[in-house]
Amino acid sequence: MVVFDKDATSSSQTLPPFPREDTPLLGKHRHLSSPSKTFANVFIAIVGSGVLGLPYTFKKTGWVFGSLVLFSVAFLTYHCMMLLVRTRRRLDSDQGLSKINSFGDLGFAVCGPIGRFAVDISIVLAQAGFCVSYLIFISNSLANVFNYSGPDRVLGLSPKSLYLWSCFPFQLGLNSIPTLTHLAPLSIFADVVDLGAMGIVMVEDVMIFLQNRPSLQAFGGFSVFFYGLGVAVYAFEGIGMILPLESEAEDKDKFGKVLALVMAFIALLYGGFGVLGYFAFGEETKDIITTNFGQGLVSTLVQLGLCINLFFTLPLMMNPVFEVVERRFWDGRYCLWLRWVMVFGISLVALTVPNFADFLSLVGSSVCVALGFVFPALFHLMVFKEELGWHGMVLDGTIVVLGAIIGVSGTWSSIAEIVAPKA
Numbered sequence: 001m002v003v004f005d006k007d008a009t010s011s012s013q014t015l016p017p018f019p020r021e022d023t024p025l026l027g028k029h030r031h032l033s034s035p036s037k038t039f040a041n042v043f044i045a046i047v048g049s050g051v052l053g054l055p056y057t058f059k060k061t062g063w064v065f066g067s068l069v070l071f072s073v074a075f076l077t078y079h080c081m082m083l084l085v086r087t088r089r090r091l092d093s094d095q096g097l098s099k100i101n102s103f104g105d106l107g108f109a110v111c112g113p114i115g116r117f118a119v120d121i122s123i124v125l126a127q128a129g130f131c132v133s134y135l136i137f138i139s140n141s142l143a144n145v146f147n148y149s150g151p152d153r154v155l156g157l158s159p160k161s162l163y164l165w166s167c168f169p170f171q172l173g174l175n176s177i178p179t180l181t182h183l184a185p186l187s188i189f190a191d192v193v194d195l196g197a198m199g200i201v202m203v204e205d206v207m208i209f210l211q212n213r214p215s216l217q218a219f220g221g222f223s224v225f226f227y228g229l230g231v232a233v234y235a236f237e238g239i240g241m242i243l244p245l246e247s248e249a250e251d252k253d254k255f256g257k258v259l260a261l262v263m264a265f266i267a268l269l270y271g272g273f274g275v276l277g278y279f280a281f282g283e284e285t286k287d288i289i290t291t292n293f294g295q296g297l298v299s300t301l302v303q304l305g306l307c308i309n310l311f312f313t314l315p316l317m318m319n320p321v322f323e324v325v326e327r328r329f330w331d332g333r334y335c336l337w338l339r340w341v342m343v344f345g346i347s348l349v350a351l352t353v354p355n356f357a358d359f360l361s362l363v364g365s366s367v368c369v370a371l372g373f374v375f376p377a378l379f380h381l382m383v384f385k386e387e388l389g390w391h392g393m394v395l396d397g398t399i400v401v402l403g404a405i406i407g408v409s410g411t412w413s414s415i416a417e418i419v420a421p422k423a
Contacts, residue, residue, distance in 0.1 A: 035258050038249050042238070042262040045245065047194060048130065050235035050364075051270055052137065052288050052306075053357035055277025059285040061228035062219040063275050069225070070274065073232040074267035080376035080399065081242045082256055087380045088243055101247065103240045103371070110379045119375060120324050122367045123240060127320045128346055129363035130237075134310040134317070135350035136359060137288060139164040141303040144291045161351055167311065168347055174315040175322075175343050178334050193309045197290075197302045198273055204293060205276035214282025226410035227361050227417060233406075234364030235270055236263075239372050240320075287357040318342065358417045365410025373403035 058066040088100050091109050100106050104123070107115030143159035157165070220228075242259075249255045277289040286292050290306065293299030321342060326335050353359045377399035385393065 034250050035254055038245060038255065038258050039262055041245050041248075042242075042259060043266065045241040046236060046238035046262070046266055047269075048235075048237075050133075050231065050237070050360055051194075051198065051273055052290065053231055053360045054235065054270055054274030055281070055285050055289040056287045056357040057228050057231040057361075058274045058278040059217075059283065060220055060224045062217045063278050064218040065220055065225075066228050066274060066278075067271050069228045070232045070235075070271055071267055073229065073236055074263050074270075076399070077233075077236045077239070077372055078260060078263045080373050081239055081259060083376040083380040083396075084239065084242055085246050085255065087376075087383050088246075090383055100243070102243055103375075106243065106379060107375065110382050115379075119371070120328075122371050122375070124321050124324050125367040126237065126240075126363065126371060127317050128342070129359070129367065130317050131314050131321075131346050132350045132353065133359055133363065134314050135164055135167070135347060136353055138167060138307045138310055139350065140288055141290065141307050145295070145300055145303055164347060164350060168343070170311075171314060171343050171347075172340055174312070175318055175339050176336055177315065189309065193305050197306055198269070200298060200302055201289060201293075202273055202276050204298065205280035208280040209276070212280070212282075214279075214284070216279060216282055223413070226365060226406065226413040229406055230361035230363075230365030230369075230410040230414055231357060232364070233368045233372055233410075234360045236266070237364065237368045237372060239376065318346075353418060358414060362411065362414035362418065365414050366407055369403050369407040369410065374400050374407070377403070 054066075054070070060066075061069065084103070084106065087110070088106055091100060091106070100109055104116050104119045107119040109115075111118070139160045142163040146159070146163075246252065246255050249258070277292075278285050281289075281292050284292065290299060290303045293302075318339075322339055325338060325342065326332060329335075330338060377396045381388070381393060381396035381400070388396070
């Protein structure tokens with residue numbers, strides 16, 4: 001999810017005059033955050049729609065193998081988040097660089113303009129990818145709720161296309177708002193609804209499993225390893241908000257412990273959601289787990305609630321894209337037509353991707369791997385190379401190489417799944 005304040009931006013070289021994409025929803029910079037508020041901010045920054053694709057991913061990878069991948073990604077993500085924190089702290093203390101408020105600022109401090117550009121482009125692709133996944137979820141869910149027995153096409157459009165284009169003019173209006181401070185509470189509300197919906201779905205999963213007890217697979221083939229890895233990386237993506245959150249922590253010495261607790265809690269929550277969803281439906285598990293519940297009242301309310309909240313969260317997630325594009329192509333000034341073109345672009349992409357979980361894997365395997373693993377380890381290696389020792393250099397180098405391998409292999413695997421004919 002996206003977070004707001006007045007001081008930080010993931011990519012601008014000077015402090016912006018209004019809130020940007022990577023500043024906390026809870027609390028302001030002049031009031032440092034308590035450990036409990038830091039916990040809430042990190043939770044908001046990480047939890048998003050990716051969890052809805054985990055049961056389908058566990059169907060493909062097997063529930064034991066999928067769980068191992070999920071927890072491994074959670075641990076590695078935490079490690080890389082702390083690498084960013086340590087790197088920023090070193091630069092602050094050694095060089096007096098007090099303007100490192102974000103991931104992009106750190107890239108500029110370590111690698112110059114090329115570092116900022118690499119982070120910029122990755123954040124743009126990742127954030128746009130999140131928005132595409134939102135539109136896929138919204139259109140698929142609405143089609144499932146209202147057109148489950150209706151005609152195949154309405155006005156020449158499939159139900160998915162019809163609902164997506166029905167949302168389009170309203171998204172143009174929401175994304176035209178120059179500053180999104182007043183929409184920030186909706187992001188918090190979206191996370192509360194997500195938690196409530198996840199709880200309802202997990203209870204329903206248990207009841208259905210006790211009735212049906214479908215056959216289950218513990219381990220999938222190695223061919224789906226990178227696919228599952230991509231979805232897991234997507235689900236834990238939120239590293240762009242870690243630096244501003246750490247800078248606002250009241251007790252910075254406890255930040256690492258608080259972050260570890262949040263990641264462990266989210267990993268357990270994700271693992272339970274994915275396992276229970278797969279246990280309930282087995283091989284019938286769909287790419288968006290909520291569509292497995294048919295047309296009951298509970299399922300309809302859960303799906304509509306998630307759709308409404310993702311609908312209002314989408315402009316928040318597009319804000320970093322607007323910020324980078326307007327700065328690079330419009331001298332940092334507000335540009336309505338550029339925003340509308342970008343909203344139109346993500347809508348077209350959403351129409352061409354048939355499967356929600358497949359797209360999560362694609363985004364996670366590509367830009368999220370770079371943001372979550374490659375850049376943090378690379379920046380840490382470059383700043384600490386004189387004192388790491390051979391074991392530290394090997395560890396950072398291994399993460400960089402492993403991230404590159406995961407990125408290439410996972411992207412290829414995800415594209416293959418997207419273009420493969422579905423049974």
